[in-house]
Amino acid sequence: MQKQDLKTPFFMIDEEKLIANLEKVKRLKELSGVKLVLALKCFSTWGVFDIIKPYLDGTTSSGPYEVKLGYETFGGETHAYSVGYSEDDVREVADICDKMIFNSQSQLLAYRHLVEGKASLGLRLNPGVSYAGQDLANPARQYSRLGVQMDHIDPSIFENLNGAMFHMNCENKDVDAFIALLDSISENFGQHLDKLEWVSLGGGVFFTWPGYDIEKLALALKHFSERHGVQLYLEPGEAIITKTTDLVVTVVDIVENDMKTAIVDSATEAHRLDTLIYDEPASVAEASENGEHTYVIGSCSCLAGDQFCVTQFDQPLAIGQRLHILDSAGYTMVKLNWFNGLKMPSIYCLRQNGDIEKLNEFGYEDFKRSLSQWSVS
Template sequence: MKTDRFTYEGVPTPCYIIEEDLLRRNLELIRDVSRRAGVEIILAFKAFALWKSFPVFREYISHTTASSLYEARLAAEEFGSKAHTYSPAYTERDFDRILSCSSHVTFNSMSQYVRFYPRVEEYNRLYPEERVSCGLRINPEYSEIEVDLYNPCAPGSRFGMMASQLPDCLPAGIEGFHCHCHCESSSEALEHTLQHIEEKFGRWLSRLKWLNLGGGHLMTRKDYDVERLVAILKGLKERYPDLTVILEPGSAFAWQTGPLVASVVDVVENKGIRTAILDVSFTCHMPDCLEMPYQPAVRNAETVEPDAVKRATPEENVYRLGGNSCLSGDYMGAWRFGHPLAPGDRIIFEDMIHYTTVKTNMFNGIRHPDIAMLHSDGTLEYYRRFSYTDYRDRMC
């Protein structure tokens, strides 16, 4: 079917819609940064893993990053190349299969290295043409992330090794470092992070083959200083010419590439607060809104501070938006609309592709939004339409 990209008229709700033109815009920018800076940029599945879109991605990038066996399998089986894999703790059950799906494996601790590196040695001996490169995750004890939920370098973090925990001579087979310190961060934050990495870990960098600077580099955001990013990465390469530099953003690939389209089901009022109940749920389908928290933009509506809904007159058309679950806190807002809301009205939540599509759940058995790609010619292709059996088959 074809639909209008501004109203999505005729599309049954709820539905996540990825717009191919917007996705390609991001991919072109990321490829340009990779080429100009001389670094490799790979896709982090933790933010985006819609495998039916991988043919588009493969036109621009070659590799992906995984944090589990299932993500590593997705890389090998659906993306078509082996994963750069890191896990906080590999398990006996999964590690051998992870090896077969990975080109790089990063250990979070020295105990994990001691436990599993002999298996890497054996794998590389048996399959020299599929050799796996090993690294350690480092913690530079620095991050500009303000929300502890997303800060991997907060005091007491379970992620990575501090410089004081590393021996002067790195263990056998360690060829790289992996570091993740950012979340929707700027190029300036990366510059500051590199200063701390080089200060604390510089004596090892010249001995390594690769340095993975993790994700959180939101280079596709409008106000991101891309030229500064390129200059920072070029400078790093000049200081360490033999070092392969890798970035693994997630959100940057899918940033502002499409909405979650919902509908009003009912409008209720309590103590003067009007809430439009939708056919979607914040806790099920937009969990980061409640976790971070943040109030998403709604098309053709003005975002206002939440308490405005308590003071607004009916003529102001200010509403909370409520999810259709039984969780009391499944609501956000407020927003001001240009007209009174009524059942059947469309509510279009902007920028709802990254992280949402990988973090959704089926709490309360609420209908999961369909997932579709809006192609450049205006044709809507459904990637997945969910049903009762999807809910039933998750249970036992």
């Protein structure tokens, strides 16, 4: 199977780049003693879990299906968290998770009897401080529903609680900023943490980013763990798969209305949703910062503002030309949808030996079945 023979659109996960990130995971664990569980809300493509499993300690989830997926396909520790459990949700996963983390004291009190003796009990706490580039992704935003605020804590809760979870980062590439958050948590919640067995510090810590000081992060994590006598966890998602995956598309048309738009056979609305949600333009491998030819890279959906980016090229684009939308693993495959009945991208992995492995492909029957199902008598 040759890459040029694959029909676009498709995702291509690069095993070598993935392992490069995972080697940084290994280094962090060795230096700090922290355990890491993969955040399935960001990346759930279990066809490459064979690459990731040797480096991580398990998975963490945001809904019951993710719990099941982690348990069945990854193994190790299976952490279950939800912003709002139903009783059925709790019953569904209590027997297969190692840790169940509740978002509120009321949910903990309502359902703990279904979990005790089966899984370790945890509670999400909201530290009131965070590092997030956009308010939409800020767990400590005004009126946040995510976790228990410090002034709402019932201290008696901690007498029969095993652990706590904080999540207060989004794409945090600043180790000093993260350490400042740790210090704030120690100061404000330390009396409660000292009673616990484990603490998860959530995800959003971009320790695999080029130039990140892993040694400094590891020292801070080790100090926090020793100070409070707890096993620490991180829940990386994007940090594991950043810069590993391209979304490969083809230019199908070029139109002009004051500016040229290259329409490609993909759409942010359907295939790279966070580009649209967070208004964060994508990057294109073939683009040139000082190129003389400017194009909108436009989606083939009917949504007027659906575009990947505006960028420059050294040479004019041509119909039939392929483009590589960079860094397209995180929060992409987990959010794929059938908007406009567009073709869903296939998913491949480029193995270190040069082989291309097909992980999944989708067709019309998948689209049809996602909308209705009926039997013909």
